[in-house]
Amino acid sequence: MSDSKFKNPIVAWIDYRLPVFTFMEHELHEYPTPKNLNYWWNFGSLAGIILVIMIVTGIILSMHYTPHTALAFDSVERIMRDVNYGWLIRYVHMNGASAFFIVVFIHIFRGLYFGSYKSPRELLWMLGVVILLLMMATAFLGYVLPWGQMSFWGATVITNLFSAIPIVGDTIVTLLWGGFSVDNPTLNRFFSLHFLLPFVIVGVVVLHIVALHQHGSGNPIGIDTKSPQDTIPFHPYYTIKDLFGLGVFLIFFFGFVFFAPNYLGHPDNYIEANPLVTPPHIVPEWYFLPFYAILRSFTADALIFLPFSWLMTAKLAGVLAMFASIMVLFILPWLDHSPVKSARFRPIYKQFYWLLIIDCFILGICGAKPAEAPWTYISQAATAYYFLHFLVIIPLLGFFEKTKPLPTSISEPVLKGGGGASVAAGAKPMEKA
Amino acid sequence: MVSSGDTAEEAAHGAVEGETRRDFLMLATGAFGAFGAAAAAWPLIHQMNPAADTLAASTIEVNLEPIQPGQRVLVKWRGKPVFIVRRTKEQVKEAGAVNWSGLPDPEPDSKRTQKPEWLIVVGVCTHLGCIPSGSKPSEVKGEFGGWFCPCHGSHYDTSGRIRKGPAPKNLPVPEYKFLSDKLVKIG
Numbered sequence: 001m002s003d004s005k006f007k008n009p010i011v012a013w014i015d016y017r018l019p020v021f022t023f024m025e026h027e028l029h030e031y032p033t034p035k036n037l038n039y040w041w042n043f044g045s046l047a048g049i050i051l052v053i054m055i056v057t058g059i060i061l062s063m064h065y066t067p068h069t070a071l072a073f074d075s076v077e078r079i080m081r082d083v084n085y086g087w088l089i090r091y092v093h094m095n096g097a098s099a100f101f102i103v104v105f106i107h108i109f110r111g112l113y114f115g116s117y118k119s120p121r122e123l124l125w126m127l128g129v130v131i132l133l134l135m136m137a138t139a140f141l142g143y144v145l146p147w148g149q150m151s152f153w154g155a156t157v158i159t160n161l162f163s164a165i166p167i168v169g170d171t172i173v174t175l176l177w178g179g180f181s182v183d184n185p186t187l188n189r190f191f192s193l194h195f196l197l198p199f200v201i202v203g204v205v206v207l208h209i210v211a212l213h214q215h216g217s218g219n220p221i222g223i224d225t226k227s228p229q230d231t232i233p234f235h236p237y238y239t240i241k242d243l244f245g246l247g248v249f250l251i252f253f254f255g256f257v258f259f260a261p262n263y264l265g266h267p268d269n270y271i272e273a274n275p276l277v278t279p280p281h282i283v284p285e286w287y288f289l290p291f292y293a294i295l296r297s298f299t300a301d302a303l304i305f306l307p308f309s310w311l312m313t314a315k316l317a318g319v320l321a322m323f324a325s326i327m328v329l330f331i332l333p334w335l336d337h338s339p340v341k342s343a344r345f346r347p348i349y350k351q352f353y354w355l356l357i358i359d360c361f362i363l364g365i366c367g368a369k370p371a372e373a374p375w376t377y378i379s380q381a382a383t384a385y386y387f388l389h390f391l392v393i394i395p396l397l398g399f400f401e402k403t404k405p406l407p408t409s410i411s412e413p414v415l416k417g418g419g420g421a422s423v424a425a426g427a428k429p430m431e432k433a
Numbered sequence: 434m435v436s437s438g439d440t441a442e443e444a445a446h447g448a449v450e451g452e453t454r455r456d457f458l459m460l461a462t463g464a465f466g467a468f469g470a471a472a473a474a475w476p477l478i479h480q481m482n483p484a485a486d487t488l489a490a491s492t493i494e495v496n497l498e499p500i501q502p503g504q505r506v507l508v509k510w511r512g513k514p515v516f517i518v519r520r521t522k523e524q525v526k527e528a529g530a531v532n533w534s535g536l537p538d539p540e541p542d543s544k545r546t547q548k549p550e551w552l553i554v555v556g557v558c559t560h561l562g563c564i565p566s567g568s569k570p571s572e573v574k575g576e577f578g579g580w581f582c583p584c585h586g587s588h589y590d591t592s593g594r595i596r597k598g599p600a601p602k603n604l605p606v607p608e609y610k611f612l613s614d615k616l617v618k619i620g
Contacts, residue, residue: 060480082485085476 006130027213032231033238034219036410040114040218041238042245043107047247048205050100053381055198057093057143065145066190069184072147091261097139099253100266101287105130106327113353115341116218122333124211127204129329139285141194145188147187149279155182155190157282161295164316181275197373221413222341223406269311281370289367290360293379297373301331304384321383327388335390337398345404349397358391492620494612497551507556507568510619513566515607516580517617520591525549527578527594535567538603540591545606554593554620555607558582560600580604587611 004012008023015021064083066075072182079086108128111117117125144155159176163169178185216225232238255261264286268279284292298305298318306319328335345352359382366379407413442495483491493510500506500519507514520528528542528547546552558565565580565587566572575581575588575598580590594603609619 060477063481064484078484078486082487084482086480086483086484088476089480131477142555 029233029235030212033217033234034225034230034410035232036221037217037238038220039245040110042242043103043110044250045242046245047100047107049097050103051201051205054093054096054100055097057089060089061093062195065143069147069187069190072145074188076146086204091257094265095253095256095261097142097366098287100135104135107367110356114218114220115222118307118334118341120215121218124208125333126330127208127211129203129326130205131208133326134204136198138194138201139287142189143285144187144190145194146269148268149273150269152182152273152275153278153282154284155186161319164313164319178201198243219410220342220344221407221410223410224407227391254372278389283368290363291322291325293363293367294325294383297376297380299376299381302380304380310381325386336394338401340406341405345406346401347404348401351390352393359385409412484526492618494535494616494618495617498615505568510607515619516554516556518552520552522548524591528590531556531590537595537601540594540603545592547611552585552593553607553609553617554604558584558600559595559602559604560585
């Protein structure tokens, strides 16, 4: 054991029997990382940190929360008023959900821009889509727990989506409810599942990281690292960069928590659930708005529904389209068969990328507006464009786009001085070795 | 690779030059970070302490008017039983006459009451937290006429003092105050 790389004898003793320290050294310290990562690469670790924050605050909230229709709303108010720092913990959890989605959406769009989903990282990307789906389920279940008006009617609307399934739809909805409407059995199982799913997310995140470390991080140039000169150890270079990003993020996040904790929420959710009165204007949380717009854009008279009208109801088409808007991400690695990863070398793709972002924002705005003209037409057009982007434009670009020449190595643009100041600063990290 | 770099750095700066500017920055940053982590952890721990509504319910007032001489009543205070006994003159005399210096938890009866007639003690056995029997007339009161803990056989006397058995301490006297002759506030 004297040849152990750990000086501390206790660490060496443990590591000889259970190599956790070797594992951490290998995956968090030595882990070779491309030296040209920019700040868009901060959002993965940031998402991981928020997941931890959500689990910690969530476990605390569950110590004070009562999952019963008669007591849930009051128990949340008790957390806000009586529990020591309960207001802080709940606001962190509430805004943490929004922050989680902001960070994950940026993380996903980072992947879209720099082609992070391409070979050999298809499974890494697909695991990420699974995480997104689990996050959406968890967020929805959690939003029901305070048992306010939005909780109740959100739960009613979302569970009713399943009634669109032909023949067995109503049976499935009854199964989900445990009754004939959203009621106490529903609240109890939602609480149970809301507690469970984050740990499932942790499991998939572990797989996501295993898949990441198999081939290492991508990078803004999108070409493989070819020599040790192209990489730097994860620690201290990216630990410190991630920590700095975390600091900036926390300022932004706690700005919301302390100064506008309910800005992203809906005031109706501070009215206790009433199964006999639906609020006049039901909207989901902001992170579901684009999907909600896709759902609503399938009406019986909508042009985009026409090709499917012989096959199914508009209701079913809307539900399927909403799920398809995420499922399309699963097959994206095969829809996009351009060999070039980074949008920096794909001039046409880059423009369509920004159009897609604008399209998603338009869908988000439409989702927040009432379902009436002109918003219905705008969201129908935006929905059509969303699928056009993934199912038509992306595959065609693989054939017709003329890409720019790729550099021969990560270091090349740096050495030529073409990479900007921040990249140039990282050009000589190996001087100490 | 990096650890060897650290060693080289130590050799270059630590051993040769003594403390460096970098050491100072590392320490200052570390201390700042540790302080921040502690400040962030505090709300996460403090939330487990009694909440405001729990604290608000932590005092009770008891009307002593209906309690007859020799009668024992049991009230709930902070989730625990409190024994209130209106002792007869004989019981007070008997409790005061005990040679208390030899008891397991030596304490004179006069130190355990504000008014000798009224004994107010927390009814939780000091051994392992069971409730001693003896509050109802039909219950076993133990060898010393006070209370008897059924869990492990501790005997308490009419002053609530431990006399026999495994319990180490007398039944604790809660903080209380006579608001009037017939009204007491506990807590």
